[in-house]
Amino acid sequence: MSAIEFDGVWYSYRDGGYALSDVTFSVKAGEAVAIVGHNGSGKTTLLRHLNGLVKPTRGTVTILGMDTKGISVSRLSRSVGLVFQNPRNQLFAQTALEEAAFGPRNFKLKDPVEAARSALSEMRLAGHESRSPLSLSGGEQKRLSIAAVLSWSPRILALDEPTVGQGLHDKMRLLGLIRLWSSRGITVVIASHDVEFIWRLNPRVIAMSGGSIVADGPAHDVLSDEEAARSAGFRPPQLAEIGNALGLREIPGDIEEAADALTHLMRGVRR
Amino acid sequence: MTAAIRSLYGARGNSPVHGADPRCKLLLSLILFVSPLLSYGIIPLVMDYAIVISTAAVGRAAASLMKLQLPAVGISAVISASEMLAGYRASVAAATGLRFLDIVAAASLFYLITSVDEVGDVLAWLRVPREASIWITISLRFVPILARDLSQIAESQSSRGMGAGGFLDWLRGLPSLVTPAIATSLIRGREVAEALEIRGYYAGRPPGGGRWLCALGIAAAIAMTLTAAI
Amino acid sequence: MPSGCARPAVEFTKFSFTYRGSAVPALRDIDLCLEAGELHLIVGGSGSGKTSLIRSIIGLIPHFYEGDVEGDVRVMGESVAGSSIGDLAKRVGYVFQDPENQLLAATVGRDVSMSLEAGGTPPDIAEGISRGILRKLGVDHLFDRSPHELSDGQRQRVAIAGEIARAPRILLLDEPSSMLDPRATAELMAMLKELKMREGLTMIVVEHRLEPAIALADNVVALRDGGVMLSGAPRDLLGDWMSVAELKSAGVSTPPVVQIYHSLKHRGIDIARVPLSVDELLSEVRA
Numbered sequence: 001m002s003a004i005e006f007d008g009v010w011y012s013y014r015d016g017g018y019a020l021s022d023v024t025f026s027v028k029a030g031e032a033v034a035i036v037g038h039n040g041s042g043k044t045t046l047l048r049h050l051n052g053l054v055k056p057t058r059g060t061v062t063i064l065g066m067d068t069k070g071i072s073v074s075r076l077s078r079s080v081g082l083v084f085q086n087p088r089n090q091l092f093a094q095t096a097l098e099e100a101a102f103g104p105r106n107f108k109l110k111d112p113v114e115a116a117r118s119a120l121s122e123m124r125l126a127g128h129e130s131r132s133p134l135s136l137s138g139g140e141q142k143r144l145s146i147a148a149v150l151s152w153s154p155r156i157l158a159l160d161e162p163t164v165g166q167g168l169h170d171k172m173r174l175l176g177l178i179r180l181w182s183s184r185g186i187t188v189v190i191a192s193h194d195v196e197f198i199w200r201l202n203p204r205v206i207a208m209s210g211g212s213i214v215a216d217g218p219a220h221d222v223l224s225d226e227e228a229a230r231s232a233g234f235r236p237p238q239l240a241e242i243g244n245a246l247g248l249r250e251i252p253g254d255i256e257e258a259a260d261a262l263t264h265l266m267r268g269v270r271r
Numbered sequence: 272m273t274a275a276i277r278s279l280y281g282a283r284g285n286s287p288v289h290g291a292d293p294r295c296k297l298l299l300s301l302i303l304f305v306s307p308l309l310s311y312g313i314i315p316l317v318m319d320y321a322i323v324i325s326t327a328a329v330g331r332a333a334a335s336l337m338k339l340q341l342p343a344v345g346i347s348a349v350i351s352a353s354e355m356l357a358g359y360r361a362s363v364a365a366a367t368g369l370r371f372l373d374i375v376a377a378a379s380l381f382y383l384i385t386s387v388d389e390v391g392d393v394l395a396w397l398r399v400p401r402e403a404s405i406w407i408t409i410s411l412r413f414v415p416i417l418a419r420d421l422s423q424i425a426e427s428q429s430s431r432g433m434g435a436g437g438f439l440d441w442l443r444g445l446p447s448l449v450t451p452a453i454a455t456s457l458i459r460g461r462e463v464a465e466a467l468e469i470r471g472y473y474a475g476r477p478p479g480g481g482r483w484l485c486a487l488g489i490a491a492a493i494a495m496t497l498t499a500a501i
Numbered sequence: 502m503p504s505g506c507a508r509p510a511v512e513f514t515k516f517s518f519t520y521r522g523s524a525v526p527a528l529r530d531i532d533l534c535l536e537a538g539e540l541h542l543i544v545g546g547s548g549s550g551k552t553s554l555i556r557s558i559i560g561l562i563p564h565f566y567e568g569d570v571e572g573d574v575r576v577m578g579e580s581v582a583g584s585s586i587g588d589l590a591k592r593v594g595y596v597f598q599d600p601e602n603q604l605l606a607a608t609v610g611r612d613v614s615m616s617l618e619a620g621g622t623p624p625d626i627a628e629g630i631s632r633g634i635l636r637k638l639g640v641d642h643l644f645d646r647s648p649h650e651l652s653d654g655q656r657q658r659v660a661i662a663g664e665i666a667r668a669p670r671i672l673l674l675d676e677p678s679s680m681l682d683p684r685a686t687a688e689l690m691a692m693l694k695e696l697k698m699r700e701g702l703t704m705i706v707v708e709h710r711l712e713p714a715i716a717l718a719d720n721v722v723a724l725r726d727g728g729v730m731l732s733g734a735p736r737d738l739l740g741d742w743m744s745v746a747e748l749k750s751a752g753v754s755t756p757p758v759v760q761i762y763h764s765l766k767h768r769g770i771d772i773a774r775v776p777l778s779v780d781e782l783l784s785e786v787r788a
Binding site: 051053072073074077078081082084086089090093102103106108134148 | 426429449455
């Protein structure tokens with residue numbers, strides 16, 4: 001059984017126009033998927049379908065075997081944790097611990113404080129438990145907003161632009177965490193513009209444009225696809241651009257491979 | 272977004288009423304707003320309501336107006352009922368309820384047929400000092416933004432299970448709506464104050480972020496009321 | 502570290518600032534000279550002091566945000582401490598990270614005229630000037646629209662229009678790409694480049710990462726913990742292995758092409774010019 005299934009989903013705005021046109025795809029449990037696309041491509045709308053904030057105008061969205069149409073957001077959220085882009089629109093508690101415990105309390109978990117504590121620790125906020133969320137730095141607030149969703153252990157995690165505003169180290173740690181979550185069987189869906197990050201993470205990538213899916217496949221294939229890049233409004237990561245320009249059969253996977261390819265080229269020319 | 276917000280801030284409506292001089296619209300709305308307060312009989316109150324609805328109809332906004340009335344009808348019924356329980360005559364109780372309905376209708380009408388910059392024009396015509404006028408138009412301008420913030424906050428919190436346990440649970444979670452709403456409004460208020468300083472208002476005067484927080488507070492209150500009316 | 506520059510737009514001399522009520526200085530001992538007519542990229546993570554730095558240029562520090570000031574900031578030769586925000590704003594434009602909060606009027610057109618009218622320009626002339634500026638930025642069709650109906654990219658252009666309406670010589674942009682998708686970011690960068698070239702504006706762009714502004718920057722200043730960690734021309738900085746390592750430790754990643762440049766260098770292959778884009782790298786390699 002797939003964790004997420006979109007079957008012929010259309011979503012229309014009230015004043016006409018479609019945010020999603022005939023979107024069909026499915027995601028297996030434990031899979032990591034990145035959704036790329038320009039603003040207005042439908043990727044945010046797609047994410048919002050995952051926890052029922054938005055219900056399809058036509059077609060069906062099935063989450064863990066449940067049709068989202070009959071289920072409230074708060075009920076679906078027990079299984080689908082959606083981390084929004086702007087932490088400022090959700091932080092309210094006196095302490096980071098209380099903030100992370102909010103979800104578990106709402107879902108009547110057995111030990112909300114313990115769940116909160118372990119989520120904070122996973123996001124490297126263990127030392128900040130008693131600090132006020134509003135006093136944390138931007139990067140810390142972002143990590144707190146993720147911890148606040150991890151704390152009730154949803155089986156599906158959806159993250160909207162998780163790397164915006166994050167420094168190099170935090171991004172690398174997030175990358176490691178996403179891989180860890182996948183290995184635990186948690187399905188991870190991220191919407192992101194950060195092609196370099198997605199390249200390194202190397203998940204499945206769904207590229208969207210104008211409400212439709214224009215490409216769906218492994219990151220190294222989709223992100224280096226110039227056609228997909230054009231429609232979905234992203235620039236292929238630099239390594240992919242180099243690979244394409246040099247006509248390499250295999251896109252370099254990292255800096256050293258790229259340097260190898262270029263060395264080869266230059267030494268070849270020299271001879 | 273409610274019809275009120277969309278019409279006050281969005282595309283201008285296309286009707287003789289919308290095209291009328293904004294001072295006229297303000298005056299009309301004021302009259303319709305104030306007269307219920309001065310009337311005692313049921314008949315004048317019903318007439319007032321009829322005028323509101325017909326103006327709305329000419330403005331092709333009758334449907335939107337009725338949508339805005341729904342919560343008001345409920346409250347109006349509660350008001351009338353409590354007056355009757357308190358011992359007032361039925362006709363008096365009905366009049367009070369109707370009065371409330373009229374006021375809400377007149378206010379809604381105003382929202383529906385006027386736009387924010389027209390409000391600015393009227394204030395200028397009334398020779399309201401520029402500062403106060405800006406204060407008012409900025410507050411109005413930020414109502415949809417604060418309403419949007421509020422709906423994002425509500426979405427974030429319900430996505431964390433707020434209300435999963437029923438209405439009482441939801442009530443207990445209210446601070447999770449109010450606190451971020453206030454925090455966001457304060458931040459916006461501060462930045463608006465900065466923007467005004469930069470544009471040369473308050474040149475030479477000591478920094479007064481407080482005024483703008485106040486303005487945004489009012490805007491926030493309006494936004495919350497409007498959103499609650501959804 | 503920095504020597505005086507030939508034509509300073511902004512000069513910081515041993516400038517430190519601590520917000521009232523804070524124990525830790527937001528800016529420490531800043532010595533900077535920003536040349537007029539150039540695009541300066543100020544980069545740093547959260548808490549590095551980049552927002553405080555630009556506030557100190559427009560005068561929000563110390564006139565709006567009170568606190569302990571040491572040292573001196575000069576904008577076009579005039580002391581910031583000695584001028585009012587209103588005066589400084591005549592020479593400096595400031596585009597907020599969230600432009601929504603600086604679009605104050607009910608319509609786009611009125612917003613752009615607002616600054617002009619506050620300065621005494623009669624409304625009808627102000628309207629003409631507004632239309633002209635909006636046309637220059639490609640958004641004159643939005644003249645009657647309400648700011649909250651606009652897309653992020655459009656809102657940003659309108660905010661920029663509102664700021665350049667005052668004909669400033671310096672334009673500050675706070676994390677302009679943070680709300681935009683790659684397409685809109687590329688358009689913004691092209692617009693900034695044009696503004697710099699056509700109007701000779703000094704641009705000061707604050708970001709938390711090097712891309713995409715690095716390709717346009719004449720000068721890069723990296724901040725860390727409220728102080729200047731590094732500064733210099735992009736190719737000089739990124740061509741220096743130690744600087745790249747320092748940037749990395751401060752959480753600022755370098756573009757893959759620069760990393761490739763260094764990897765090739767380590768193998769004994771020296772490319773003439775530090776590449777700031779894939780095209781540059783490839784043309785160097787193919788040469």
